[in-house]
Structures are given as C-alpha cells and as structure tokens.
Amino acid sequence: MTDTFGVWITPHGKQAVMLYRVGTSDWNTISSVMAPHDEYALPADLTGWAADIGSHVGSVAIALALDNPGVRVLAVEPVPDNARLLRANVAGNELSDRITVIENAAGLLDPVTIWWGYRGNESAEHHAYIGNNSIAYEHGGEISHEETVYPNPVTLSDLVAMAGEPLAWVKIDAEGAEWDVLRSAGLADVLHLTGEYHPVRGHRRSDLAGLLDATHDVVYPDPPKGVDPEMGPGPFVAVRR
Secondary structure, eight states: OOEEEEEEEOTTSOEEEEEEETTSTHHHHHHHHSSTTOTTOOOSSOOEEEEEESOTTSHHHHHHHHHOTTEEEEEEOOSHHHHHHHHHHHHHTTOTTTEEEEOSOBSSOSSEEEEEEEESSHHHHHTTTSTTOHHHHHTTTOSEEEEEEESSOBOHHHHHHHHTSOBSEEEEOOTTTHHHHHHSTTGGGBSEEEEEEOOOTTOOTTHHHHHHTTTEEEEOOOOSTTOOTTTSOEEEEEEEO
8 A cells, every 4th residue: 555645634633644554444434534523523622641542643642642632642552564664643733742552462361352444345355454343343354454462461450550540531443342341440431532442252332231331321322323323333522430
C-alpha cells in the first residue's frame, strides 16, 4: 500500500495532517472522526488522562489532543503497520509530549493473536488494517492474513496505573476485544466510556449490562441503519455513577 498525506479538520475546528494508506479503509476511518458530528462525540472541555483502545492510525487520539490542550492520551494499537502510522501522525501533529503510543493488544487473554493484512478479495484488502474485524471472524481465520501475537496484553488497570489517576474518557472500538477489556479490573476508574460492541464469539448488546451496570449508567445510541440493535455492531456510552 502507498502512504500519502491528507488534511482534516477536527470536530472542534483544529487542523490535523494525517498519513494514511491509499486503497484501504484508512480515509473512511479518519473521516468518520474528523467531522463536526463525529462517530464518538469527542468532547472539547476535557482535562486529565484519556485512552484510545483500538487507535488505528490515531484519528481519535489526535483529534482529542488537538481539541483539548489539557488532556494526555494513551493510544493502544496492536496492528504493527497501524502503529507505524500512528507514531508518524502523533509526531507530525507535534503531539509526542501528550500522546503515548502503546503497541499492544488489549484484554485478558494471554496471549492475544491479532489477525490483519487480509488478502483474497477486494473487501478483505480494503479492510486489511482493521485487526480481527468481522471479515476475519466470519471466515474463522481461514482468509489469508498476517498474525501478530502479544503475550502480555494491556488491561484497563494497566492504563489507569500508567496515568496515575482515573481515566477521564476512554474510547474502545476494537473489533470484539471490548468484551475482554471490560471484564478486566479498572473499570471503576473510567469516568466516561464510549465505543462500539461487536457480535463476536456469541456476544450480544445485552451482555454489556453484566459488565457495566454495576458501576456505570449506559446509553445505546441508535445503531447504523439496517443493523439489529441487539446483534450489532453498534455504539454505546457509559458514564460512571
């Protein structure tokens, strides 16, 4: 894939220069965040620490940091080539002092195997850098792909420890890893959580209740048109009580 640069405007009006791969879903993924009505409703009055789990090439982490000068971000990304572009984008937007890149998987499984670099048809190759996405799950891993194994995945507790304080805002969109991440200790130290749930390994939206209801009030915005709300994938927002 060929790398090129594009210029976007963050949800709250700052300019971001992003390196992305031509012929992949990178442009769409960045554009879904760099918009006035962005996918995750990024705030503009945030301070403290935030985490971006499933950071891809950094659109959420970078928009969050540019729009919130008082915030620092832990950006977790397991796909090696995504992490390469993530680091380049953090440096290119002069945010290396406020965004920490963590090239690792997230969750409780040990080890975690990340599928990426899908090959074999146009759709797979377009989504080649969306680790462990539905294309991979639907094919049971049989579609041609690369694999990266992480023996010590990062947990919410690890991220809280790195920050040294509760996390003010966390986004998780990790193509199925959310179920393991939300089972890990540390959830009580997340004040605001936004993300997407995925119907992998038999999970449904109702499973979020068992993970979040004890500590957070949960809202489920409308899923994309034509998507069954219970089956997903779909968005959720959780706020610590």
